[in-house]
Amino acid sequence: MSGINDREKGFENKFAHDQELEFKAAARRNKLLGLWAAELMGLDGEAAAEYAKSVIVADFEEAGDDDVFRKVRGDLDARNVDLSDHLLRKQMDDLLATARQQIQAEG
Known part of the structure; x- marks a missing residue:
């Protein structure tokens, strides 16, 4: 019975690890996206870094990527940046x- 419990615990640990990596990848993607969008909007330096942080924070509004998409889409539209959905x-x-590749390379 111990073997089954060990195997179950191993699956649980792998799942938790995979979820943590995915969370980190999403946060890094949001930072990269924020920096990319900031450049399109003509922001640089500290303004670009602050904007990237705001994109990361936007991801905590709801599950999924729609909150990030809406934020960046709205900001690009407000700056008259012509970019399709x-x-x-x-x-x-x-x-x-x-972001996933970067995180795997670090690990």
């Missing part, structure tokens, strides 16, 4: 892949 979502997907 499709390209914004593609950039979000691409940056999530980049």
Whole structure:
């Protein structure tokens, strides 16, 4: 019976580890997205860093990526940056892949 419990505990630990990595990847993606969007809006230096932080915080409004998408979409629209929803979502997907690679390389 101990073997089954050990195996179950191993699955639980792997799941928790995977969830932690995914949380870190999403946070890093949001930072990268914020810096990318800041550049499109003409922000640099401290203003770009602050904007990236605001994108990270936006992700805590609700589960999923829609809160981040809405924030960045609204900010780009407010600055008259011409970018389709499709390209914004593609950039979000691409940056999530980049963030995952970066985190795996660090681990």
